[in-house]
Amino acid sequence: MSWAAHEFENYFIQKHVGVKASFLAIALGTWSPDLFTKSFVYASDDAAQFHRGWPGIGFTHSLMFGVVFAVLVLAVTRSRPWALGILIGQWAHVATDISDTAGVMPFFPFSIEPVTISMWKHAAAEGRFGDAAAYYSGLGGIWDLFWFVVVIGFCSQTLRVSYFRDMIVPADPRPWGWMHRTLRLPERALLLIYRGLLFYGLARMISWFLYARFEVKVPWQPTWGGPAYVPGNDLSDAGVLEVLIRTTIGGVLFAAFLWLCWRLFIQRLWLRAGSPQLAAT
Amino acid sequence: MRRPSAHRSAADSSDEPYSIGAQLAAVALFVVLGVYFKNWLLNGYIGPLFVFFVLYLVPTGVRRLARIGRDR
Numbered sequence: 001m002s003w004a005a006h007e008f009e010n011y012f013i014q015k016h017v018g019v020k021a022s023f024l025a026i027a028l029g030t031w032s033p034d035l036f037t038k039s040f041v042y043a044s045d046d047a048a049q050f051h052r053g054w055p056g057i058g059f060t061h062s063l064m065f066g067v068v069f070a071v072l073v074l075a076v077t078r079s080r081p082w083a084l085g086i087l088i089g090q091w092a093h094v095a096t097d098i099s100d101t102a103g104v105m106p107f108f109p110f111s112i113e114p115v116t117i118s119m120w121k122h123a124a125a126e127g128r129f130g131d132a133a134a135y136y137s138g139l140g141g142i143w144d145l146f147w148f149v150v151v152i153g154f155c156s157q158t159l160r161v162s163y164f165r166d167m168i169v170p171a172d173p174r175p176w177g178w179m180h181r182t183l184r185l186p187e188r189a190l191l192l193i194y195r196g197l198l199f200y201g202l203a204r205m206i207s208w209f210l211y212a213r214f215e216v217k218v219p220w221q222p223t224w225g226g227p228a229y230v231p232g233n234d235l236s237d238a239g240v241l242e243v244l245i246r247t248t249i250g251g252v253l254f255a256a257f258l259w260l261c262w263r264l265f266i267q268r269l270w271l272r273a274g275s276p277q278l279a280a281t
Numbered sequence: 282m283r284r285p286s287a288h289r290s291a292a293d294s295s296d297e298p299y300s301i302g303a304q305l306a307a308v309a310l311f312v313v314l315g316v317y318f319k320n321w322l323l324n325g326y327i328g329p330l331f332v333f334f335v336l337y338l339v340p341t342g343v344r345r346l347a348r349i350g351r352d353r
Contacts, residue, residue, distance in 0.1 A: 007329075031325060035325075128320055129319065129320070160297075161296050161297055161298070162296065185337075187298075188298035188299070188337065189333065189337045189338075191298065192299075192332050192333040192336055192337050193329075193330070193333050195332065196328075196329040196330055196331070196332050196333055197329050199304075199307065199308060199311060199329075199331065199332040200311075200323075200325075200328040200329045200331065200332075202308055202311075203308060203311035203312050203315050203323070203328070203331070204315065204323050204328065206308075206312045206315075207311075207312050207315030207316045207319075207323055208315075208323070210312070210316050211316060211319065215316075
């Protein structure tokens with residue numbers, strides 16, 4: 001899991017999708033895998049298995065979960081920017097969480113083999129605070145910092161007032177307009193809500209890093225697979241070739257299923273839904 | 282296309298309404314309070330709205346209270 005990268009990624013994604021996707025939907029999509037489950041994960045006897053495995057709630061970290069969520073949103077809201085935002089955001093979360101030792105099942109239910117590059121330890125078994133300390137003692141903290149640098153260095157235009165005015169609001173005029181009219185919030189207030197995730201990610205990154213260094217004083221071990229003081233928790237002992245074969249089969253079946261669903265009903269929902277321009281009229 | 286209504290008012294005439302100093306101060310405050318309150322503040326429900334509270338809601342509230350006080 002990532003503690004701040006999921007927040008920073010939203011601005012990077014937004015830069016590349018422009019008005020095609022709603023920023024609020026991207027944010028909801030990136031949160032969706034952990035939105036209502038995190039407390040249960042920390043309370044679980046086998047946190048990694050429960051969080052990312054099957055049996056467990058590991059399906060929330062699959063590409064299929066994003067598709068189902070996006071299709072439901074498309075059917076209910078008839079908004080392409082919202083459906084696309086949910087899908088891209090959730091898929092970005094899945095892609096990022098491949099980096100920890102528990103990994104994800106991207107092609108669930110066609111493959112329940114966890115895919116991971118084991119860059120840092122999945123440490124939910126340590127409890128919420130222990131998890132934060134472990135994350136900011138391994139490469140997880142560096143990963144967050146990388147995404148912060150990407151946003152500030154390469155996506156800073158997405159933070160400007162003009163970008164908010166010309167891209168963010170037109171992509172999704174209804175909720176922003178509602179906040180403006182009903183809650184009587186001026187543009188400068190809406191801008192802070194838009195930038196809130198960046199501030200939140202930055203403060204979270206620094207605060208938990210300081211907590212790990214100066215309060216619980218756990219060792220800083222930013223090496224591949226670290227930190228070493230946290231016990232390993234890989235969900236599968238399958239070899240690389242085995243994972244590759246199972247995941248490839250799962251991927252092919254997932255793509256075929258997606259194509260079938262597109263032909264059967266998603267295409268109809270997509271054509272029925274409005275583009276950002278139509279939604280704004 | 283109708284322009285989204287979340288747009289300009291007289292108060293929004295300047296392009297960037299918040300100075301870098303104010304934004305950095307908000308981050309510093311967020312970090313200090315985050316270290317103290319930890320997950321009470323650094324969670325996904327309250328955290329994303331912190332800067333909105335600090336840079337908009339609190340100053341607006343204080344200004345309104347001051348105006349009410351003056352009017353009395």
